[in-house]
Amino acid sequence: MKPHGPIPSGFSADADGMLLIGGRRADDLAKAAGDTPLFVYDGAMLAARVAEWRRAMPAEVQLHYAMKANPYAPLLGRMAGLVDGFDVASGGELAAALASGMSADHISFAGPGKRDRELEAAISAGATINLESAGEADRALAIGARLGVVPRLAVRVNPDFDLKGSGMKMGGGAKPFGVDAVAVPALVGRLLEAGADWRGFHIFAGSQALDAGAIADTQAQTLALAARLAAEIGRTPPLVNLGGGMGVPYFPGDTAVDAVAVGRALGDALAARDRRLADSRFAMELGRWLVAEAGVYLTRVVDRKTSHGETFLVTDGGLHHQLAASGNFGTVIRRNYPIAVANRFGAEPSETVSVVGCLCTPLDRLGDQVALPYADVHDLVVIFQAGAYGATASPSAFLGQGRAQEMLV
Numbered sequence: 001m002k003p004h005g006p007i008p009s010g011f012s013a014d015a016d017g018m019l020l021i022g023g024r025r026a027d028d029l030a031k032a033a034g035d036t037p038l039f040v041y042d043g044a045m046l047a048a049r050v051a052e053w054r055r056a057m058p059a060e061v062q063l064h065y066a067m068k069a070n071p072y073a074p075l076l077g078r079m080a081g082l083v084d085g086f087d088v089a090s091g092g093e094l095a096a097a098l099a100s101g102m103s104a105d106h107i108s109f110a111g112p113g114k115r116d117r118e119l120e121a122a123i124s125a126g127a128t129i130n131l132e133s134a135g136e137a138d139r140a141l142a143i144g145a146r147l148g149v150v151p152r153l154a155v156r157v158n159p160d161f162d163l164k165g166s167g168m169k170m171g172g173g174a175k176p177f178g179v180d181a182v183a184v185p186a187l188v189g190r191l192l193e194a195g196a197d198w199r200g201f202h203i204f205a206g207s208q209a210l211d212a213g214a215i216a217d218t219q220a221q222t223l224a225l226a227a228r229l230a231a232e233i234g235r236t237p238p239l240v241n242l243g244g245g246m247g248v249p250y251f252p253g254d255t256a257v258d259a260v261a262v263g264r265a266l267g268d269a270l271a272a273r274d275r276r277l278a279d280s281r282f283a284m285e286l287g288r289w290l291v292a293e294a295g296v297y298l299t300r301v302v303d304r305k306t307s308h309g310e311t312f313l314v315t316d317g318g319l320h321h322q323l324a325a326s327g328n329f330g331t332v333i334r335r336n337y338p339i340a341v342a343n344r345f346g347a348e349p350s351e352t353v354s355v356v357g358c359l360c361t362p363l364d365r366l367g368d369q370v371a372l373p374y375a376d377v378h379d380l381v382v383i384f385q386a387g388a389y390g391a392t393a394s395p396s397a398f399l400g401q402g403r404a405q406e407m408l409v
C-alpha cells in the first residue's frame with residue numbers, strides 16, 4: 001500500500017456517504033453534467049480562499065489571479081469579482097480575461113515569446129505588459145508608436161535568487177523568463193526615454209512552495225532587489241509585483257502553507273522597506289493556491305479487474321485531464337494525489353487498488369496501490385486538488401477520449 005495526499009478539509013458527505021461539493025451530491029452533479037469525467041469547482045470555496053488571503057496579508061498588498069491555473073470562463077467570471085487583477089500569459093488568456101469583465105488596467109501580461117499581434121492586442125486594450133526581454137521592449141515601443149498609444153510597460157526581472165523548496169523554479173541563473181537584474185536599469189531608462197508608461201517590476205521566483213519561511217525570505221529578497229533597482233534607476237516603481245509561490249498540499253506528508261505567517265512577515269518587510277519604495281504599490285500573483293482546492297475531478301469506474309494479484313479500477317478519466325495527478329507534469333517521483341471513492345466518502349479503506357485511466361499507456365495511473373473502500377463498476381472515484389492545472393494543462397486530444405465536462409457550483 002502507498003499513501004495518498006491529504007484530502008482537503010472542506011469536503012464532507014451526506015448520510016448516504018455521498019461526497020458533497022458546494023452542498024450538492026457528487027452523483028447528482030454527474031447526472032446534471034450528463035456524463036463523467038467531470039471537473040466541479042466550488043464557488044463558495046473560491047470566495048473563502050480569497051477572504052482567507054485578505055485576512056492574512058497586509059491590506060496594502062493587492063491580489064492578482066494567475067489565470068493559467070484555471071481559465072474556465074465561469075470560474076474566471078467569479079474570480080473577476082473577487083481579486084484585484086488578472087495575470088495572463090498569452091493573447092488567448094488576455095481575450096478571456098477581458099471577456100470575464102476584468103478591466104484592462106488590472107490585467108498584466110507576462111510570458112516569453114509574445115507575438116506582435118499579442119503585444120498589439122494588449123497595448124490597444126490598455127493592459128500592462130511585463131516585458132521579458134530588451135527585444136520585446138523594442139517591439140512593444142514600436143507597436144505603441146504605430147498605434148499612437150502610450151504603452152503600459154513593466155519589466156519582469158530575472159532575480160539573482162530562487163524560491164527555496166519550490167516545485168518549479170522560475171528565477172535565478174539562466175532563464176527564458178525576464179530580464180537579468182543587472183540589465184534592468186538600462187532597459188527601464190530606455191522605456192522612460194521613449195515616453196512609455198513605466199509600471200514597475202514583476203519579480204517571480206518560483207511556485208508551489210509550502211514553507212512559509214522560504215516564501216518570506218524570497219519576498220524580503222524581492223523587496224531588497226526592487227529597492228536596489230529603483231535606486232539605480234532613480235525612480236520609484238509604481239507597482240512591485242512580488243510574485244507568488246504559495247503552494248498546496250498534493251502529496252503524503254505535505255502540509256498547507258501557513259498564510260498567516262507569510263502575511264505577518266510580509267507586513268514586517270513592507271514596514272521596514274527602503275524609502276525608494278515608500279510610494280510603490282504591491283501585488284502578489286497566485287494561481288493554484290486560490291483555485292486548486294476548490295476543484296474536484298470525478299470519474300466513474302468502467303471496469304474492475306485483477307492482474308497478478310493486483311486489483312485495478314479502470315475509470316473513464318485519466319491523464320488526458322489530470323496529467324499532474326498521473327505524475328507526468330513536472331514531478332520527478334510519482335506520488336499519489338488525494339483520492340477517494342465519492343459514493344463511500346469517509347468510509348474506512350478495505351482494500352488496496354490501483355486506479356487507472358482509460359488511455360492505452362502505462363503512464364495513465366491516477367492512484368498507485370492506494371487503500372480505498374471497495375468500489376465497483378459505476379462507482380465514482382474523485383481526485384482532489386483538481387481546480388488548478390487540470391483541464392487545460394493536460395493533453396485532452398491524446399487518444400481521442402475528448403475533453404472533460406466542467407461545472408462551477
Ligand SMILES: *Cc1c(COP(=O)(O)O)cnc(C)c1O
Pocket residue numbers: 066068069087110204207208243244245246285286287288289388
Ligand atoms: C504560473 C505562474 C504563476 C502561478 O503559479 P501558481 O503556482 O499556480 O501559483 C504566477 N506567476 C507567473 C509569472 C507564472 O508563470
